[in-house]
Amino acid sequence: xxxxxxxxxxxxxxxxxxxxxxxxxxxxxxxxxxxxxxxxxxxxxxxxxxxxxxxxxxxxxxxxxxxxxxxxxxxxxxxxxxxxxxxxxxxxxxxxxxxxxxxxxxxxxxxxxxxxxxxxxxxxxxxxxxxxxxxxxxxxxxxxxxxxxxxxxxxxxxxxxxxxxxxxxxxxxxxxxxxxxxxxxxxxxxxxxxxxxxxxxxxxxxxxxxxxxxxxxxxxxxxxxxxxxxxxxxxxxxxxxxxxxxxxxxxxxxxxxxxxxxxxxxxxxxxxxxxxxxxxxxxxxxxxxxxxxxxxxxxxxxxxxxxxxxxxxxxxxxxxxxxxxxxxxxxxxxxxxxxxxxxxxxxxxxxxxxxxxxxxxxxxxxxxxxxxxxxxxxxxxxxxxxxxxxxxx
Ligand code: IPM
Ligand code: MN
Numbered sequence: 001x002x003x004x005x006x007x008x009x010x011x012x013x014x015x016x017x018x019x020x021x022x023x024x025x026x027x028x029x030x031x032x033x034x035x036x037x038x039x040x041x042x043x044x045x046x047x048x049x050x051x052x053x054x055x056x057x058x059x060x061x062x063x064x065x066x067x068x069x070x071x072x073x074x075x076x077x078x079x080x081x082x083x084x085x086x087x088x089x090x091x092x093x094x095x096x097x098x099x100x101x102x103x104x105x106x107x108x109x110x111x112x113x114x115x116x117x118x119x120x121x122x123x124x125x126x127x128x129x130x131x132x133x134x135x136x137x138x139x140x141x142x143x144x145x146x147x148x149x150x151x152x153x154x155x156x157x158x159x160x161x162x163x164x165x166x167x168x169x170x171x172x173x174x175x176x177x178x179x180x181x182x183x184x185x186x187x188x189x190x191x192x193x194x195x196x197x198x199x200x201x202x203x204x205x206x207x208x209x210x211x212x213x214x215x216x217x218x219x220x221x222x223x224x225x226x227x228x229x230x231x232x233x234x235x236x237x238x239x240x241x242x243x244x245x246x247x248x249x250x251x252x253x254x255x256x257x258x259x260x261x262x263x264x265x266x267x268x269x270x271x272x273x274x275x276x277x278x279x280x281x282x283x284x285x286x287x288x289x290x291x292x293x294x295x296x297x298x299x300x301x302x303x304x305x306x307x308x309x310x311x312x313x314x315x316x317x318x319x320x321x322x323x324x325x326x327x328x329x330x331x332x333x334x335x336x337x338x339x340x341x342x343x344x345x346x347x348x349x350x351x352x353x354x355x356x357x358x359x360x361x362x363x364x365x366x367x368x369x370x371x372x373x374x375x376x377x378x379x380x381x382x383x384x385x386x387x388x389x390x391x392x393x
Contacts, residue, residue: 015074
């Protein structure tokens with residue numbers, strides 16, 4: 001019996017509903033394999049802040065850092081919930097963990113499953129073909145344009161005075177203005193680019209041509225940070241001669257990923273560019289309800305659906321739990337590789353197959369995929385498919 005301790009941070013809005021489905025998957029694995037999951041639910045987020053005056057209970061950050069093997073986060077963000085200085089209430093949780101635990105890689109797989117319709121012009125159509133959209137996006141997660149807020153959030157999570165960058169002068173600007181410095185370091189870039197090449201080695205290449213490729217997406221024609229990002233990418237790439245190098249500017253990349261997603265295998269980019277590009281990427285896979293992610297460092301990681309708290313859908317049992325179920329898939333794959341437990345890597349694959357079977361069948365889908373099934377119904381159905389596969393193991 002191998003026991004893993006998991007912190008569950010449901011957070012706000014629909015995060016609370018999808019966390020239940022994430023836990024259902026872990027319970028299903030516990031019930032039918034030798035892997036056990038000891039889950040501890042930690043209330044947190046913007047709504048929790050409005051109700052209690054704290055983003056999460058004191059000691060929660062340290063608990064997540066030291067006491068658990070992995071973390072699941074539902075979503076952070078509640079309308080009108082801000083800290084006194086205007087920062088996002090709940091930021092200590094999502095951004096505090098990213099910066100405080102050095103979770104430098106935000107891993108966002110973008111894969112279109114068979115049977116998933118995309119919603120374009122308000123209608124469900126098939127523009128991109130299943131099998132032709134299958135890439136792994138790596139967003140740098142600790143610096144770039146988010147740097148100041150990340151540092152402030154980590155300081156709050158650790159009970160320290162929040163960091164403020166030094167005053168800068170901006171010639172030609174007058175009146176009220178605000179700014180966010182965008183520091184990019186060689187060390188920060190090197191570690192994420194390294195991970196991108198390591199992941200490329202484990203994949204089968206781009207769906208269009210089967211070539212293993214890592215695309216560096218930046219704006220190095222304009223910014224110094226991006227010039228360092230690209231220079232560092234080149235340095236790391238020279239250690240991986242069998243993987244094709246590829247470059248793009250973020251603006252042009254947005255066109256290419258829309259028109260020819262089959263070209264992309266692994267994509268690496270800086271923080272804010274990655275935030276924006278992966279929301280577009282979600283469209284290629286059927287929408288935010290399908291987009292899973294992992295925030296990964298050398299020692300810790302948390303896994304979360306990309307969709308956020310979507311307050312207008314909260315409490316209605318209607319959102320798609322697949323982004324969360326696939327985040328658990330990423331969690332088990334990560335845990336398995338890190339601890340050399342190949343059984344967990346196999347179970348992660350079975351979760352993927354269960355989701356694929358469910359979608360191919362196509363009878364029970366949530367509203368975002370053109371159906372009217374509830375979050376719990378889809379979660380139960382996928383757990384049931386997984387159960388059958390685990391029993392057959
Ligand atoms: C995401 C979200 C977050 C981000 C917000 C909630 C701070 O949009 O995970 O992509 O911008 O990183
Ligand atoms: Mn985002």
